[in-house]
Amino acid sequence: MIGQSPLRTFIAHAVLILGILIVAFPIYYTFVASTHTLQTILRPPLPLLPGGQLWNNYSEALFGGIGRIGGVSVGQLLLNTTIMALGVAVGKICISILSAYAIVFFRFPLRMTFFWLIFITLMLPVEVRILPTYKVMVDLGMIDTYAGLIIPLIASATATLLFRQFFMTIPGELLEAARVDGAGPWRFFFDILLPLSRTNIAALFVILFIYGWTQYLWPLLVTNSNDMNTIVIALRKMVSFADADTEWHLVMVTAMLAIVPPILVVVLMQRWFVRGLVESEK
């Protein structure tokens, strides 16, 4: 072990604590601002301690509706964003695990062609294909729908490749044992492959949920009405150029609330994820 001397321990801790402070302070300051009245926020300096408006501000934002975005409540925004993030994460996992299953375990004509086609899409980010995608969504009448928010983001080359790599580490004997045991392709997938992929699925779910949660460009294009906005878009719409126009206390509340679900997902899934890591062994 290195770092046994007290001085080294002290330095290591000092650096870590400093890092945490730098990362945590803005979040703390946002929280402080979310507990003051608009007047207090607009009159600098902003106090460093939480004020007494916590309950008022949060209930106003969650249940009251915010004027600058057409009176939509933050509750509705959270619901929209959750549906979108869950849809993207679950959809991506379903599509990519099935594609990887086909590519790894089945022999069919043009197998490698399909693999490369999926691989090539890695090189095309959403931004590059956004205009044609938008046109397709308009033609299909999917503007301002959850389907329109979710479906274009579902195809995922990264997750497919990740599952492919994992499936290739599964010993061929396991597949053969299952075949001798009378398991067809679906049985093998559900009884053997899926349980073995738990940890990968958990890890991917965390990453993809946050990916879906923080999407900006696509929701901005595909939603027009205020009650279909995601929280990130709404947050931007709430901020006006003129300070006096902006309900800063509500912006701060929304920002705080926007952080909570991703943190929950990470914390809850991490437990599960670690348990999965400890349990699984090949």
Added chain:
Amino acid sequence: MATVDLKDVKKVYPSGVEAVKGVSIAIPDKELCVLVGPSGCGKSTLLRMIAGLETISAGTVAIDGKVVNAIGPTERDIAMVFQNYALYPHMKVYDNMAYGLRNRGTPKDEIDSRVRSTAKVLELSALLDRRPRELSGGQRQRVAMGRAIVRNPKVFLFDEPLSNLDAKLRGQMRVEIKNLQRTLGVTSVYVTHDQLEAMTLADILVVMNAGLVEQTGAPLDVYEKPASIFVASFIGAPPMNLLPLTGSSSGPMLADGTAIGFAARETQAVTLGFRPEDADVTFNAEALPGALVLPAAVEAVEPVGAESFLHCVAAGSRIIVRVSGRATAKPGDQLRVVAKAEKLHWFDQAGKRVD
């Protein structure tokens, strides 16, 4: 319950590699057939073709008289024990054993009684709630066996099932497999590269080399009358001593010019062989008519306990002689190796046995 008949079975991979070049074996009901050979001889491929895990390029595989070339592993009603056991890592021992039965739609209470009785036979009853990673190598091996037995299939297929166990456990499991197979009376095919396993387990021994069958027969018949130099050197440990012969006007003689000392029966023989245990050593110089007598120099002595192996150089070749108990010879000694004429094996130019 079932016979297994292979007729001129061939396997050609798309790359053009011919792994199995035409093999015919008939395995009678309830017998254990061991396929033995060096790695790459096609024995595992052959087993996998019987299992239905590899397609058959030519020839037919019949189980219980019915050609199964076109049907999958499930419908062939076989059970297989894999080298790495291939237990389902996320399932408990119970579920590992029950999985095949569930897939076949066996009623729940019947599955339960079969799994429990099989577990009892294999002494796994206390382990049914464990997962494979919580088991030792030997226990995993038993679970793999249990998974095969519980299905009560027509044929058992074993793909080097003992090669991941340590030597002691291997000996123990070998006896258990043999006993189980005999009690259950299930026709079995067993692949191994270990000639000792092959000799002790087999009812029928099939020695394979380079995609072809070198010899088929009862293990002791194969041991006593190896059909070729390959079989002679593969079966038996240590392997048979082989001495090249050269022809001369007075009959064949050893490579260094030593006369054999008696009339060789076979003039076309170019190789002479004898097993380490069929020879003895002597320090005396008396004439021994009717025996092969080779002056030899001892290079090394390997005491194994009940027996000792003398590594000698005779007639320009290295040979091994087994003597029982402690060896009196020491490295550097000059002595004579004596082998009885009726214990000698003769092989022709093609490496085939001549009698």
